[in-house]
Amino acid sequence: MDTIFALATAQGKAGVAVIRLSGSLSHKAAEILTGSPVPDRGMVLRTLRDSKGLRLDDGVVLSFRGPASFTGEDVVEFQIHGSLATTEAVLRCLGQYDGLRLAEPGEFTRRALENGKLDLAQVEGLADLIDAETEAQRKQAQAVLSGALGQLAESWRRKLIRAAALLEAVIDFADEEVPTDVSPEVRDLLTSVRGQLQREISGVRIAERIRTGFEVAIIGPPNAGKSTLLNALAGREAALTSEIAGTTRDVIEVRMDLGGLPVTLLDTAGLRDTGDVVEGMGIALARRRAEAADLRVFLTDDPLATGIEIRESDIHVLPKADQRKTPDGAISGVTGQGIDQLVDRIAAVLKTRSASAGIATRERHRAAMMVASDALMRAEGILESGPDLYDIASEELRTAIRALESLVGRIDVENLLDEIFASFCLGK
Numbered sequence: 001m002d003t004i005f006a007l008a009t010a011q012g013k014a015g016v017a018v019i020r021l022s023g024s025l026s027h028k029a030a031e032i033l034t035g036s037p038v039p040d041r042g043m044v045l046r047t048l049r050d051s052k053g054l055r056l057d058d059g060v061v062l063s064f065r066g067p068a069s070f071t072g073e074d075v076v077e078f079q080i081h082g083s084l085a086t087t088e089a090v091l092r093c094l095g096q097y098d099g100l101r102l103a104e105p106g107e108f109t110r111r112a113l114e115n116g117k118l119d120l121a122q123v124e125g126l127a128d129l130i131d132a133e134t135e136a137q138r139k140q141a142q143a144v145l146s147g148a149l150g151q152l153a154e155s156w157r158r159k160l161i162r163a164a165a166l167l168e169a170v171i172d173f174a175d176e177e178v179p180t181d182v183s184p185e186v187r188d189l190l191t192s193v194r195g196q197l198q199r200e201i202s203g204v205r206i207a208e209r210i211r212t213g214f215e216v217a218i219i220g221p222p223n224a225g226k227s228t229l230l231n232a233l234a235g236r237e238a239a240l241t242s243e244i245a246g247t248t249r250d251v252i253e254v255r256m257d258l259g260g261l262p263v264t265l266l267d268t269a270g271l272r273d274t275g276d277v278v279e280g281m282g283i284a285l286a287r288r289r290a291e292a293a294d295l296r297v298f299l300t301d302d303p304l305a306t307g308i309e310i311r312e313s314d315i316h317v318l319p320k321a322d323q324r325k326t327p328d329g330a331i332s333g334v335t336g337q338g339i340d341q342l343v344d345r346i347a348a349v350l351k352t353r354s355a356s357a358g359i360a361t362r363e364r365h366r367a368a369m370m371v372a373s374d375a376l377m378r379a380e381g382i383l384e385s386g387p388d389l390y391d392i393a394s395e396e397l398r399t400a401i402r403a404l405e406s407l408v409g410r411i412d413v414e415n416l417l418d419e420i421f422a423s424f425c426l427g428k
């Protein structure tokens with residue numbers, strides 16, 4: 001196994017940069033680079049020098065002896081001054097050592113997975129944690145990274161193994177007098193696991209929104225002040241505004257942190273009948289995006305006139321509060337009136353929805369849990385027919401157990417790994 005190295009911190013200027021090595025040559029490489037042996041495990045301050053003995057930088061050296069490290073292998077980290085030139089020079093020097101090569105994206109984490117330091121769900125949690133931009137995303141990713149999904153899957157798996165063992169006992173003693181009827185206990189186990197699976201399955205959709213962001217579309221007639229509102233919410237001039245009706249044609253997207261939740265705000269073309277072909281294309285696009293959005297903010301006096309079907313949680317605000325005699329329920333992107341309340345209302349709706357998120361966060365998790373749940377449902381049905389069909393029920397339990405094992409990457413995931421690790425940053 002090669003010893004790999006990479007910049008673990010982001011590329012570019014920074015106070016400190018971390019270069020990480022993993023593999024059996026890590027400590028040896030650190031010894032060559034710093035001129036004397038580094039501890040098995042610990043921290044030292046050293047001068048790093050190139051092959052000619054010329055000084056590269058002063059750095060803190062952290063060393064870990066496998067298996068007690070992030071990857072499970074020997075690991076060494078150099079914490080050096082975070083300039084492009086310093087990191088380049090140290091990386092170039094490491095690249096000249098025999099047996100060392102630059103890591104591929106996600107390769108450190110891949111080794112942690114292969115060495116049993118993380119399960120597959122934890123790897124996904126780690127990827128999400130690195131991508132996290134808001135508090136809700138951070139919390140969700142931390143839960144997965146901590147191994148919560150793996151633990152849940154393991155508790156289900158144990159129950160199903162117990163259920164399968166009960167059935168097997170009956171199958172093995174088929175010709176003899178069976179002392180007890182196992183079916184009530186088996187049924188209880190299956191019902192309990194299936195109930196928890198259903199809860200987790202139904203939480204995945206919303207957990208995915210937390211992971212990738214909620215779409216909130218601002219819709220209404222031309223000139224209502226949609227783009228002005230978007231700019232006020234974004235705190236910058238993200239969209240063009242003008243007194244001419246039909247200014248916005250493309251959908252303008254702005255990513256925001258709304259009360260800890262990730263939101264993509266969509267500014268859309270004003271909805272009206274038009275003879276202008278290009279404006280008509282913009283309006284059709286606006287309708288499509290509004291339909292698909294998680295939440296819509298109607299900025300209009302007459303929501304029905306938009307022709308968009310109103311959903312219960314949609315928000316309705318009246319335009320141009322500053323020009324009204326009674327500004328109740330109205331908003332103004334120009335004066336800022338009602339903006340804070342609108343943000344609170346959007347955040348409140350999305351927070352309520354977020355509460356139903358479980359621990360599972362991905363379509364991959366949902367698909368595996370569906371396979372398990374479906375198999376358990378079939379097993380429950382088969383149990384009704386009595387001991388003669390217990391072998392078939394037992395087979396269904398094995399299907400469910402395998403699906404749960406794939407959740408944490410025990411089996412059946414080789415083909416998934418490349419895809420998951422391709423999305424990792426270099427150095428992770």
Ligand SMILES: Nc1nc2c(c(=O)[nH]1)N(C=O)[C@@H](CNc1ccc(C(=O)N[C@@H](CCC(=O)O)C(=O)O)cc1)CN2
Nearest residue numbers: 008018020062064067068069070071072075077117126
């Ligand atoms: N400098 C540095 N900071 C970092 C990381 C890192 O790799 N390097 N991490 C990287 O993601 C995160 C911390 N995660 C880590 C996870 C496990 C081990 C580790 O050495 N585990 C050993 C020993 C445990 C112990 O001593 O208690 C083990 O699990 O056996 C280190 C970091 C965030 N901060």
Ligand SMILES: Nc1nc2c(ncn2[C@@H]2O[C@H](COP(=O)(O)OP(=O)(O)OP(=O)(O)O)[C@@H](O)[C@H]2O)c(=O)[nH]1
Nearest residue numbers: 222223224225226227228241242246247248270332
């Ligand atoms: N008085 C007042 N004028 C506003 C307000 N919001 C927007 N305007 C003005 O109304 C005009 C239209 O604003 P936009 O934000 O471009 O309207 P829009 O809804 O995006 O319009 P389209 O892109 O054409 O659909 C501009 O001249 C804005 O300055 C407001 O709250 N009060």
Ligand SMILES: [Mg+2]
Nearest residue numbers: 226227247248
């Ligand atoms: Mg506009």
